[in-house]
Amino acid sequence: MKDVSVGIIGLGNVGLGALAILDANADQIALKLGFRLKVAAICSRSVETGLNGVFRTRDWREVVNHPEVDIVAELVGGATTAREIIDGAIAAGKSVVTANKELMALQGAEIWDRAIAARINLAMEASVCGGIPIHAVLREGISGDRVVAIAGILNGTSNYILTEMERRGASFDAILAEAQALGYAEADPAADVDGYDARSKLALLAALAFGERITPSDIYVEGIRRITAADFDYAHQLHHTIRLVCMAQQTPGGLLLSVRPALVPQAAILASVVGAYNAVWVKGEFGADTFYYGRGAGSKPTGVAVVSDLLRVAREIRNGSPERVSPFAHERLGEYKPVSITLQHRPFYLRFRVRDRPGIIAELAGILASKHIGLEAVLQLPSETKDDLPFVITVESSSEQAVREAVEQMNQLDFLREPALALPIEPRF
Ligand SMILES: NC(=O)c1ccc[n+]([C@@H]2O[C@H](COP(=O)([O-])OP(=O)(O)OC[C@H]3O[C@@H](n4cnc5c(N)ncnc54)[C@H](OP(=O)(O)O)[C@@H]3O)[C@@H](O)[C@H]2O)c1
Secondary structure, eight states: OOOEEEEEEOOSHHHHHHHHHHHHTHHHHHHHHSSOEEEEEEEOSSOOOOOTTOEEESOHHHHHTOTTOSEEEEOSOTTTHHHHHHHHHHHTTOEEEEOOHHHHHHHHHHHHHHHHHTTOOEEOGGGSSTTSOHHHIIIIITTTSOEEEEEEEOOHHHHHHHHHHHHHTOOHHHHHHHHHHTTSSOSSOHHHHTSHHHHHHHHHHHHHHHOOOOOGGGSEEOOSTTOOHHHHHHHHHTTEEEEEEEEEEEETTEEEEEEEEEEEETTSGGGGOOTTEEEEEEEETTTEEEEEEEESOOHHHHHHHHHHHHHHHHHHHHHTOOOOSOSSOOGGGGGGOEEOGGGOEEEEEEEEEEOOOTTHHHHHHHHHHHTTOOEEEEEOOOOSOSSSEEEEEEEEEEEHHHHHHHHHHHTTOTTBSSOOEEEEBOOOO
């Protein structure tokens, strides 16, 4: 059978990883497909490669319009040039493989509609959890089920920071600085530690799982900057740990979507996810629980996802059966409309830093009682100074709206050194 040819645009971490795998695995891929997957063109503005017989350019348009190229791999990232590349490829009748979570989370539904209209194939496995084939799971593996909830750890950098803080009792700032020096965290870490990267990924996963048009702005987001080593000590006393949890949950009122630090029971499977690893737990109505674990990023794991997408699309091209159903926005499933996270009920962990004086607990308890929130426990670890005393109150399962109102009122009290930190306590997934 005739070869299928690929054009790769962007030779960064992922592009170079995909290229190396295509080269090292070329014969095995040909055996699996029954034809060769050939790299016909590459575009990079700075990287030199030793590939012979491959067209090279610094202008992506020359890859998109190259007569031999059947599939364009967009591995540039961002939402501007990448969008032009994908639009250009679709206009030229080329299929597209992308690793771009940011673009697909923001504009994926529209891009899919254009791809379907042009009868080309589009694949985006690498866009969420690099090395975990979670798109294939949701679109194929468990597509016969009805997803009820997803909970995941979708950002390796913040998981690395949290689990190193936990392991070494170190501060957020110290571990972040170390992670930056080691190249694990960006110079501007906001996308990772403030939850925005994870939010793009959850938008994609929730869209795939629930068939809704979900965008990042539908998702409540809170980062990990306020977590301290002491929070881990308190969480451990409660037999919990702290993770940046990405949650999508179907309720009778609609979909609850959040990315936020939360207490997770130490016995829960998500608690055992440490370092830069990612994990996704999916609850189905019929098939119950399934769990997926692996590297969320990295040149080779993400390269595998890109190359596997290239195989899938190449097969579709040779079978003449473009994948014509968008994973986004099946209108009939409107019951999965995103709703405010304040509607959820959870037990909460409230951590305070106070200037100690008599009557503090009574005042805080009074505010909780006025909002009909049941106090569960008060924890206080030894402290060196009465001028900056940390302690924790846990409350019974309550509406998040009521907890937020209580916290807002508490934050007006003059003995607080900083606003109270409120973290939901998640059930054992
Ligand atoms: N890194 C991961 O582990 C990972 C995991 C999952 C998904 N992703 C996604 O994969 C994509 C690529 O990520 P990455 O980590 O490989 O990024 P990267 O290392 O920054 O690579 C991007 C490459 O694109 C090139 N580029 C930028 N503009 C270009 C243009 N106009 N024409 C040609 N080349 C251009 C850049 O090189 P020049 O500026 O020198 O041209 C750079 O080498 C992103 O969407 C990212 O979100 C990455």
